[in-house]
Amino acid sequence: MGGGDEVRNKQVVLRQHVTGFPKEEDMAITTSNTIKLKLPEGSAGVLVKNLYLSCDPYMRNLMNAGTGMPGYLPNYTPGSPLFGYGVSKVVDSGSPDFKIGDLVWGITGWEEYTVISSTDGLTKIEDTSVPLSYYTGLLGMAGFTAYVGFHEICSPKQGECVFVSAAAGAVGQLVGQFAKLLGCYVVGSAGSKEKIDLLKNKFGFDEAFNYKEEEDLDATLKRYFPEGIDIYFENVGGKMLDAVLVNMKLHGRISACGMISQYNLEKPEGVHNLVNVVTKRLKIHGFIQSDHFHLYNQFRDLTLRYIKEGKITYVEDIAEGLEHAPAALVGIFKGKNVGKQAVFITRD
Template sequence: MGGEDEVRNKQVVLRQYVTGFPKEEDMAIISTTMKLKLPEGSAGVLVKNLYLSCDPYMRHPMSAGSGTSDYLPKYYPGSPLFGYGVSKVVDSRSSDFKIGDLVWGTTGWEEYSVISSTDRLTKIEDISVPLSYYSGLLGMAGFTAYVGFHEICSPKKGDCVYVSAAAGAVGQLVGQFAKLLGCYVVGSAGSKEKIDLLKNKLGFDEAFNYKEEHDLDATLKRYFPEGIDIYFENVGGPMLDAVLLNMKLHGRISVCGMISQYNLEKPQGIHNLRQVVAKRINIQGFLQSDHFHLYPQFRHLTLRYIKEGKITYVEDIAEGLEAAPAALVGIFKGRNIGKQSVFIARDQV
């Protein structure tokens, strides 16, 4: 080390732009050093990262064609990836955060990060729940589920709700929000283990393995003989096409993501869009960040549900920064069961 106040800082960097499915070899672990003190005159905070969140949206900035016109800045070869995480403030030049504060928000995929703009950081006030929850359930993924279901879909008791990628970070919570409201809920996922999880632990009324279904239209008619009121869209492609055929009049579709399309050089077309007109379907894409004024409301409600035992959240936590590339790649292969995060370090420096 170059001095007493310098520490090693391991980083996950993008080695090369990605085409097709990402591979572990597209990323590399490097080691640098950094001072645990912000320079005089600087702004923001210096944090030690504790948990990193692996999320499907991270695939898009890995492509050479992505750019700053998208809602996320792109990654650059040789530079660390970034995404949502849970961190501890080591040094601060911000009046909003002090040394020792626990925060969640956008950070680097590294042991320590300098965050110059703190408007994407939220102080963690309640540590009576696992800290990892703020990389999922009480962080971006959970808030996405809340906004997409409650704000975009205008749900009511008795609605028939379908959730794709239902065993993932967002879908598992959407289904539970729907059940708490008194809806009939069906989810789909890609393995027997995930189907058992949805039906036996997360309380979905029904669930099916989409990989075992050869006619998705017929499958949805089997589970929704009178049609679907709400579809929480996570996958796109043929699933969305089949859903459009099975929506009720004035159905609502909340578009959270389309993970089946992220690794394709040419995304699949949708053929049944005429149903949007015929059935007067409301389809709306959204970003949770556009609704962040609702976060305190979401946090209060969700913490109450957790403490009352009304919500179960399944996590899949890899350990060590070295495990991060495999964990991120795994979510595009369906390897994770529940919310995929990476544990970096305990909350000490």
């Protein structure tokens, strides 16, 4: 490709920092930026064409004012493109680890083309026998989060009682299936009848309930877990976490990967039942999947085998076109998505 080739690069940029629930108007679609389809001489990075983008709850935290939380990703800059996990094709490369035509997944810009200066966070896609979109979820960050949080952090045992909140989402649906494959009793919560039906009839959860229809979450959990919960996979926080703490068994384990109920609140809710952490000798472990990336190949190989053997399934909710990305991202905070929310940009 000639060094002078340029294209207009459609982007999703943040208009301003966000307070409360994000709105589509907080983001803008622009085509004012142009990009050369050839890296400068001596570059050690890669130029990629983005194929799919992943919509994830953590992205709301990056819309806040300030530089970001220590140990986490930096916050978005108004006037600049959002970034997040995606699936891309290498258009040009100065890295010895990637060649033109390689398919990769990792952090990329919310735009048609992205120059990635450091390839440390990119993973080459070796198996294309499954949909490429799976690498935004099932075989990407979300799926790996489920694997690490359940298998590595909770040390599950056959027959244990497992509760998963936001269970029909990108992470929760896989946690439940991992737990069932291990022989656990699994209950999930979600926010609609459609999602409850999915949990019980497609993902194989033993039971599921709509948290919006439950006036007393403590009583609800006692109904489904009369002897208590061994493992709680935490995606929600707030009132759900408070109710779970009362219903945990002795030496129970809580794996915390997200708290979506709190992200849009100007003043986060307090948790009042923390004394149970002491009296029940609970383990609460917050984690980020990238800290465990040495386990990724182990996870990928196991999950690919499960897919091909028909032992696990996955539901995606894919919006088409970069111009629909803001609506897709905002929708996950309103429960509009069913399954993993992703955005399809273009074919490779």
